Amino acid sequence: MSILRTSVDPASAGYDAAATAMQAKLTEIEGEFAKAVAGGGADKLARHRKRGKLTARERIELLLDEDSPFLELCPLAAWGSEFQVGASVIAGIGIVEGVECMVIASDPTVRGGTTNPWSLRKTLRCNDIALENRLPIIGLVESGGADLPTQKEVFVPGGRGFRDLTRASAAGIPTIALVFGNSTAGGAYIPGMSDYTVMIKDRSKVFLGGPPLVKMATGEESDDESLGGAEMHARTSGLADYLAADEQDAIRLGRSIVRRLNWRKAGPAPRAQIREPRYDQEELLGIVPGDLKIPFDPREVIGRVVDDSDFDEFKPLYGSSLVTGWAELHGYPVGILANARGVLFSEEAQKAAQFIQLANRSNTPLLFLHNTTGYMVGKEYEQKGIIKHGAMMINAVSNSKVPHISVLMGASYGAGHYGMCGRAYDPRFVFAWPSAKSAVMGGAQLAGVISIVGRAANEARGIPFDEAADAQLRAAIEAQIEAESLPMFMSGRLYDDGVIDPRDTRTVLGMALSAIHNAPIEGAAGFGVFRM
Incomplete structure (x- = not known):
């Protein structure tokens, strides 16, 4: 039998201490999430509502299928900077008319929804996710364009956002813009470059230059409606494909567009019958000790995440500080690499390289569960070839073509972070637990x-x-x-796609795997030269 056994005792002092430490970290992170949800604050929100407008989060809620999940991405972007937590953009993967879509909504309560350096980075990261996983992109637009005081950091790289929209369209990935208010200057190119554009009568304003700028540039007198109003674009310029009566109608039209896309996933479907893990996911709270110097068995995590707690371990007696094996998660096959005792030796690196090759041969996505202090150092290990063996593992990760997902549970230090597919190695998704730490070393x-x-x-x-x-x-x-090295700092810089509650890991990974299977799953045909 390949069913994992558990030795977790929720009544033990060690479990209680770990769960208490994790809960304290979760409470701190929830406080930061609340700042993102608050947007520009009570006064800005009141002014927005006085204009009869829905908030960005309310727009998303109406757009998504009723009672369907929303995987919010990078909610702590800009944490620790001068900008609002969340970077004035709400983004994530949600289901619209049964189709998984990337939804990106500017928050007009934060400096008019203008694009600052962090909101740009967040949007570009979400564009990457949409392009890699073939997710239709729905933009909920209400933005004053670039944040002018920081334009030097936004203008040049900001052009990539428009490029991404056109490349998505060229790749057959639908792009939809629902314009709820101003979409000025560079922001006018979002509806201009989307496949479908919906504007709202007497609300949407789309122009390259508003009346004051036109007056300064040409001397021409104009008003908002004749220059860039929704009705003008619907009747005269042709920029608006649909003219909505109000915000709710715009959302209805957006859902209708998605319904008519005839969208089909290109990846294989999951197994129809799915068994839940045999062990309580609530117990994930107390598995990682508060002190990361204390090791923990990642099989306890795997057993609470994968279907039926069923895990076929690969090379269990060799390189035992790295656990590798096969499982299913929400019906999707997955190969798992999980650090068991922190340090990676030559045996672990070679084992990982072989396992990654096998996953590519069988077109199986890979899940990396991080708790590593890096590759072993010292004269004995250098003489045994730790550099070339570590390089072999990193080579395999770098050239693997199957989708990768990384979850930072504990430490993720040094080159071990690279070998376990850190952000620089382009995993499809990276998530962190509140217990995670990441740096060059401790x-x-x-x-x-x-x-x-x-x-x-x-x-x-x-x-x-x-x-x-x-x-x-x-x-x-x-x-x-x-x-x-703390997760809020790392997440604030978009080195991960979100800090998650450990108890939500199975759900989050299931949503990520489902999104990944919008695209074909194909392994690498070859790898670079492995130094033996």
Whole structure:
């Protein structure tokens, strides 16, 4: 039998401590999510409602099928910056008329929905997800264009957003724009470059330059309606394909467009009969210890995530600090690589490379569950070839063509982060648990390395070493690395697609796998040269 067994005891002191620590982190993150939901604040929201307008989140809720899930992406974007948490954009994967779509909505309560550097990065990341996974794109548009004080960071890379729309269309991926208010300057190209455009009578305003700019540039007197109103675009310019009576009508028309797309998934369908895991997903709260130096068995996570807790482990007796094997998740086949004891040795790297090759041969998506401090260092391991074996694993990850999903559960340090398919290796999705940490190395190790280097430099120059100053520097560096390795910091910089509650892992991965199967699943025909 390949059914995983569990040794988790929810009544134990260790479990209780881990669950308490995880719950405290979840509470902190939920507070940051609340800031994203609040948008521009109570006064801006009241002004928006006074104009008779729905909020961006209400528009999304009406657009999606009733009681269907919405996988919000990058909700903590811009955390820790001068910009609003969430980056004035709400984006995610939702179901419209039975079709999984990428929905991107500007939030007009935050500086008029203008595009700042973080909202641009978030939108471009979502465009990448839509293009890779063949998801129709629905833009809910109400934006004043670029955030002018930061235009130097937005203007040049911002052109990629328009390029993405045209490339999606060329690839046969439908693009739809529902215009709820102003869509000015560069923002006018969103409806202009979408396959379908819906505008609202007396509400939508789309023009390259508004009346004041036209007056300055040409001396021409004009008004909003004649220059860029919805009725003008529906009757005269032809930019509007549909003229809606109000916001609800625009959403109705948007849903109707999706219904008529005749959309079909290009990937294989999941198994029809699906069995839930045999173990309680609530118990995922207490599996990762509060102190990441304490190891945990990733099979306890796998057993609460995969269908029927059924996991065929591959090479279980070889390279045992990396667990590899086959399972199904919401009916989709998946290969899993999960760190068991943190450190990756030569055996683990070689095992991973072979497993990734096999997954590509069988066209099976890969799931990476991170808890690694990196590849092993030391004279013995260097002589055994840890560099070339680590390179072999990274080579396999880099050239693998099947879709990858990464979940950072614990540590994800150094080149181990790369070998386990971190953000730079283009996984289709990256999610983090609140317990995750990611950096070049742990704070204490990094501070210690800098201290050793400083001590050696002073000795070489014959200068006395200041122990007190060194202790202060080490403490400062350790605190800095600790703060910069936390999931809110990493998610704020879009190094992942969201920090998730561990108990939601199965649901989130199921939605991600379902989205992935909108595109064909095809493995690599070949890999780079493996140094043996």
